[in-house]
Amino acid sequence: MTSTPRILVIRHGALGDIVLSFPAFAAIRAAHPAAEISLLTTKPFAAWLEAAPWFDRVMIDPKPGPLDLAGLRRLRRALGGFAMVYDLQTSGRSSRYFRLAGRPPWSGIASGCAFPHADPARDRTHTRERIEGQLEAARIPLPLPLPDLSWTLAAPPIPLPERFVALIPGAAPHRPEKRWPAENFGALAAGLDLPSVVLGTASEAPLAAAIAARAPRTLDLTGRTTIPQLAGTLARASLAIGNDTGPMHLAAALGVRSVVLFGGASDPALTAPRAPDGGWPAILRRPDLAALAVADVAAAAQDGHNDASSPP
Template identity: 60%
Template sequence: MSRILVIRLGALGDFIQSFPPFAAIRGHHAADHITLLTTAPFAALAARAPWFDAIRLDPRPAWWNLRGLAALRRQLRGFDLVYDLQTSARSSRYFWLAGRPRWSGIAPGCALPHANPRRDFLHTSERQREQLAMAGISTFPAPELAWLTGGAQPAEIAPPYAVLAPGAAPHRPEKRWPAARFGEIAALLAARGTTPLVIGSAAEAPLAAEIRAQAAATIDLTGRTTLADLGPVLAGAALVIGNDTGPMHLATLLGRPAIVLFSSASDPAITAPRYPDGGWPVILAAADLADLPVARVAAALP
């Protein structure tokens, strides 16, 4: 039995886009022991998934932190093969900390390089699939997600409902469509008989309050769902509308109809959520999301 390490640190959307590669690695190494190196926000979700035998947390020590680097070095040693799905400058340096094992990634001198000079112009899903193919993985099954969708939904939810994801990472305000415009869409959905439902962190509760001020039927789930809890909520949605954030990647992976809003802060050709068959959700883009009119989003509603 070989010891396999998979490196995927974040962010949430990137982590979710790696579900298909995780499934492919598990299928290719069915009899091997697979460890995931990730960061704390994703550990609980990864522990529930069927793809890993162990989870290790990367404390991401500063390069001057010799004690932290020594601890990380111990975590990286002892593996027969490493799949670096993060492929960042940081994770590539781990190749040396790990003792230069067989390595799939972009670390200089690694045995299984993703040798495509245009890799940074590929969508994340194509880039990771090509990386694994170059490392010898030829079968890419759709990831089994029953472990994620089988839980109970909050009691107040009843179909039909539409999920709104008005938030974004706190340091990326430019990725947010104004909450008041989400409120207008929520009112339109409610008038059509579809209950709006807002998801997000507790810090995004003010966004939900602004939406509810325009559509009183809206259900506020901000701060009430972990990443794992989102599975059954998104799986039952008639529609999901949101900014370019992690939950939108999960919604499309679950095959839900989705409208994703992009500013110039991200390139949808490289980072947009995708369906399991490779299809694309509805993508509405504006250089500044403050310039995206409600009418354009309303026209995209099914």
């Protein structure tokens, strides 16, 4: 009797990293239709990704420290017995798991692995193409499939306007340089023809309040959506405008017309959201994001075009 092969996918990261990996997840499932596929990820995304069609099991990586011997033993047991591992995280930590797992067939950058991604330009390549190259080296057929995202669409927590613009004024708390000023979002919202719905975490409620002070039709949903409700809200938007942060990756992946604002702290050629066809949303970038004029964002919102070339 032949046992079912067990496959492991490793992917941590922020929300945007997870979203950029969706086509890879779909490709791995297509390549191993009869396998039992597990995902090793971090706690914030585990419950959400349990609903995804690509995995039979989702495990939370406890990330034990080097002196946590009991934790390392537990993780070693969890990593054992896989016929193939796709390390899409390709970090120093995840690469160390190669030996902890007993050196199984492995796709990644761990020294001595069976399917190394040895492209010298990998660190200068957009996440989507970098993962694509890694999977090609692991004999996954290209192009990567267009993933079905219907599994992650939940109804918004409250009724929404028939047409609206989704605004994403937040970003990682430790990266304030990635945030366009809230008063600029407010001025933008005040000049839009449609009402705005502000999305983000509960800690970003002051940003929503600042926007609503300038644009009274604004609806504040900060801290009120799960990830599926966030996706369901974005999918209903006529347009999404926001900083370089996870919800903008969701908006673009859902095919929502999007304008993404980048400062000098991150490079859209490496990390920009991608549309379902692999293309780029409208990208506006300034070395100092605060210097990006409201009029420039309003123009991009009007016609969906960049003020400069899209990332290569």
